Amino acid sequence: MVSSPYNQSMTSTQHIAVLGTGALGTLIAWYCRSQELFTINRNQQERFSLLEYGASEPTLFSSTSWQGTPVDWLIVTTKAASTLTALKGIESQLSAVKNLLLLQNGMGQQAEVAQWLETQHSAPQLWVGSSTEGAYHAEEGHVVHAGKGHTVIGPWQHECVEQADKLPPSMTLSPDIHKVLNEKLAINAIINPLTAYYQCYNGELLSNADYRHHFDTLSTEVDELFKQLNWNTDFSIPQRAEQVALATAQNRSSTYQDVLHRRPTELPYICGYLLKQAAQYDLSAPLTTELFTSLSATEATWSA
Numbered sequence: 001m002v003s004s005p006y007n008q009s010m011t012s013t014q015h016i017a018v019l020g021t022g023a024l025g026t027l028i029a030w031y032c033r034s035q036e037l038f039t040i041n042r043n044q045q046e047r048f049s050l051l052e053y054g055a056s057e058p059t060l061f062s063s064t065s066w067q068g069t070p071v072d073w074l075i076v077t078t079k080a081a082s083t084l085t086a087l088k089g090i091e092s093q094l095s096a097v098k099n100l101l102l103l104q105n106g107m108g109q110q111a112e113v114a115q116w117l118e119t120q121h122s123a124p125q126l127w128v129g130s131s132t133e134g135a136y137h138a139e140e141g142h143v144v145h146a147g148k149g150h151t152v153i154g155p156w157q158h159e160c161v162e163q164a165d166k167l168p169p170s171m172t173l174s175p176d177i178h179k180v181l182n183e184k185l186a187i188n189a190i191i192n193p194l195t196a197y198y199q200c201y202n203g204e205l206l207s208n209a210d211y212r213h214h215f216d217t218l219s220t221e222v223d224e225l226f227k228q229l230n231w232n233t234d235f236s237i238p239q240r241a242e243q244v245a246l247a248t249a250q251n252r253s254s255t256y257q258d259v260l261h262r263r264p265t266e267l268p269y270i271c272g273y274l275l276k277q278a279a280q281y282d283l284s285a286p287l288t289t290e291l292f293t294s295l296s297a298t299e300a301t302w303s304a
């Protein structure tokens with residue numbers, strides 16, 4: 001039974017800290033700006049600038065660098081691979097956190113954090129979430145809220161409760177967050193490696209005949225893997241992947257953007273995670289393996 005976030009009055013101000021104020025973190029901080037807002041970042045940034053969805057001028061807002069005062073929510077918006085390192089950086093202050101929310105793409109980091117929290121004396125309640133919001137850093141320095149989406153969250157381990165009045169602003173409670181994360185993983189496991197491999201926009205996966213062939217093969221492979229793993233989705237994976245590629249046709253996927261900027265991708269937490277799950281049950285996913293191996297080799301040359 002989840003207790004803490006629902007016991008407060010609806011009018012009370014929440015104390016919220018955001019760890020990792022990149023594109024998504026800045027957007028989440030902006031949503032939380034009317035609460036008691038704290039941020040944690042490596043350069044002590046306390047002033048932020050966000051171009052609201054549809055606006056022509058960026059909005060400025062500020063936060064206070066978190067020093068360990070009690071917070072209702074600590075929201076982690078680093079990339080998946082940085083999660084544990086970032087949390088270990090504030091380990092001595094974790095006892096001041098009531099609810100810890102991991103809001104990232106990818107899978108695997110949540111279980112790593114859950115395991116690590118077991119070693120802590122006073123661990124917060126772990127929450128996980130998934131967002132369809134779109135935000136990016138503009139060259140001018142501000143963050144652009146480029147696509148309006150939804151952010152759903154749920155407790156990692158405990159049963160969900162109906163009443164959800166004290167979640168952070170802009171977030172809603174999912175009755176089955178694990179399913180939501182799996183569903184997001186399925187789509188990311190198709191669009192992200194292929195767009196990074198072909199260095200193409202999402203929509204080109206459908207419009208280019210060669211890419212389309214691989215798109216169909218990978219969609220079928222991921223769909224079959226999910227069925228073999230008994231991971232249910234509320235939709236047909238190939239159909240939804242096509243819908244998402246169409247709806248985001250003009251976008252570069254986050255993985256393709258990482259490749260363009262030679263930043264570590266989140267593929268270990270997408271394809272890598274899927275392959276680890278498959279290996280546990282002796283299942284194969286040849287195209288996923290091929291793409292992951294090839295893209296990991298490319299990544300390795302950047303740091304060489």
Ligand SMILES: NC(=O)C1=CN([C@@H]2O[C@H](COP(=O)(O)OP(=O)(O)OC[C@H]3O[C@@H](n4cnc5c(N)ncnc54)[C@H](OP(=O)(O)O)[C@@H]3O)[C@@H](O)[C@H]2O)C=CC1
Pocket residue numbers: 019020021022023024025040041042043077078079080082085086087089103104105106131132133134135136254266
């Ligand atoms: N951007 C979007 O529209 C969406 C993103 N997501 C997911 O959200 C997550 C974040 O993405 P995004 O915001 O785009 O990524 P960014 O790279 O813009 O932001 C990540 C931030 O984490 C910070 N960080 C990394 N390590 C640490 C650390 N040890 N301590 C403190 N801060 C740290 C980085 O700081 P520094 O600059 O110092 O390295 C950076 O500001 C990803 O999992 C992404 O897939 C999900 C939906 C939408």
Ligand SMILES: CC(C)(CO)C(=O)C(=O)O
Pocket residue numbers: 105187188191192202244248251252253254255
């Ligand atoms: C859904 C998709 C593929 C949209 O680009 C995405 O989540 C990403 O780029 O990481």
